[in-house]
Amino acid sequence: MTNSKNVILTARDIVVEFDVRDRVLTAIRGVSLDLIEGEVLALVGESGSGKSVLTKTFTGMLEENGRVASGTIDYRGQDLTALKSHKEWANIRGSKIATIFQDPMTSLDPIKTIGSQITEVIEKHQGKSAKEAKELAVDYMEKVGIPEAEKRFDEYPFQYSGGMRQRIVIAIALACRPDVLICDEPTTALDVTIQAQIIDLLKSLQQEYHFTTIFITHDLGVVASIADKVAVMYAGEVVEYGTVEEIFYDPRHPYTWSLLSSLPQLADEKGELYSIPGTPPSLYTPVKGDAFALRSDYAMQIDFEEHPPIFKVSDTHWAKTWLLHENAPTVHKPSVIEDLHEKIRSKVGFAQIDF
Template identity: 70%
Template sequence: MENKTILSVKDLSVDFQVRGRQLKAIRHVSLDLRDQETLAIVGESGSGKSVLTKTFTGMLERNGRITNGTIQYEDKVLSDFKKDSDWNGIRGKGITTIFQDPMTSLDPIRTIGSQISEVVVKHQKKSPKEAKKIAIDLMERTGIPNAKERYNEYPFEYSGGMRQRIVIAVALACHPKILICDEPTTALDVTIQAQILELIKDLQKEYHFTTIFITHDLGVVASIADRIAVMYSGQIIELGTCDEIFYDPRHPYTWSLLSSLPQLATKDAGLYSIPGTPPSLYKDIEGDAFAPRNSVAMKIDFKKEPPMFRVSDTHWAKTWLLDPRAPKVEKPALIQNLHEHFVEMMKTEATMNFEEGGATID
């Protein structure tokens, strides 16, 4: 049975006023978020990923405003909120965010434990003594060794990965229903990144929250996402299950993102990069925003914006290539056998790890 919709975005547009000019950051986005799922939002920098999710917590910059559409969370219409006080029951306990740099969320001159305890007191209505016990428990659950002894340490005494674990503990202290992870592992090395992703995945099973994972790297979300929304120039241009996006992508921009995966780089060809740059969002975009960078673009791509075509019950893509009248175009050879490539890559990694362990087979 499909989980219920916990948050629904309908035809949302967001504009920013920048030096007397209007920048259209989000352009008519619709999206339903399901209870306890993990939705990954991917796309290049500037595609609108963070701006979209900031509207869920009322954290748009002062020069930004919702110009069209609605955001409904449970029985509340968030897009109607006008004052900070309207958000008191939403931020934290309803929807909370983990940012890329943990030091933007932690107070450098207060102890780690006091920062977690404060949130427990506020959102769980516990006494200071109870809050301390819960804070230490959260530190242990998020993988902080010797949590009781480290309760009174300061953020500078923790590594980057450990600070990110503390930020996760602070977020969980709110008992959120939706956890937004805004590029939480970008600044971490690959090993720590994998640990944080696994931690979020495990905690989601334990605490039953919904996760939105924002990243520019499709490879990061391959093992944790249930569904993936691909954003480009302020729009969702493809939406589907993880398998559909990886193994049956339909939009040329999704093809390009997949082709850019570092795992697909070769000694001969190097790493693929998407040619050109995204269009200016100060101007009205005519046709498909990706058309100038698309080697298989048709004349109609430059003249008329495509609708969102249905590929399956769970898969949609905003490209004229899905129109019955369009010529048949194959996705790039580099990503045609992506499943087989990942299987082979995992076998190679397993072999290397085995050999590094010093084991031998007689």
């Protein structure tokens, strides 16, 4: 959290619950975050840690059985948790806060041409005429790297490759002229080469249009390449937050250590990777103590008894771990992530990390 004057979205103590077969699952447990104008915030963590659920609260897109049970989300002076209907969300979703999803086919209409889907958004959000909208649509297509954009304007999604469809989804998001762009694992389904192209595209567009970005991923290589700040999520809460340099060079939470230790580039001579033992706790029942304690080699007795508060490391860096308490024993991060930057740089073919 920060006191910057350029905070455009503030989430405080967000709790999200889902009704599942007569039981209540608490997917988000007291998350607080500040989103800084013009920055890229990466949300990282294992599947099921709550990354996508959290950002859905910013666009009112929780499933019908889900709800924000408590907390506030302030977007430029407006409390988003007070919005209930699709009509109330219409002025926020897309035009102010837009989302790029993992699978572009969930965002594209298979029976409408690519061009019509972009022009529809331009006419709605920018108030342009049909002629103006087409000119802008072709321009957006060219900006996201669609070759022969004017010729491909009247083609359908099935005529585009997966990487090209993702570029079109990005073009549609740009056409909304959003204030905040949420990228929900937009490269996961693509091969490594296309992933790198999409990341480079997003970086260049962010620099050109100056929108604020939330980037959801489990790929820490991508995080190092694109993020300014990083929020590490585990079992529905943020357990560590800092600048990208702080998270990579000076991580403090054992879960962050584990995530970094499992980077593919740190595989041993046999090609074997570190994997985090055990499974996350059930979120159907209250979590006692530190949610990561049962999977951590560094857990102390207090980790099983009391939930750790925020311990400040610097003005931009904090972590929820009792290891930062003044009375905790001194422990060091795993040797495999010592000198992490040099170890990754020494791996041939991995050039994404560039602080």
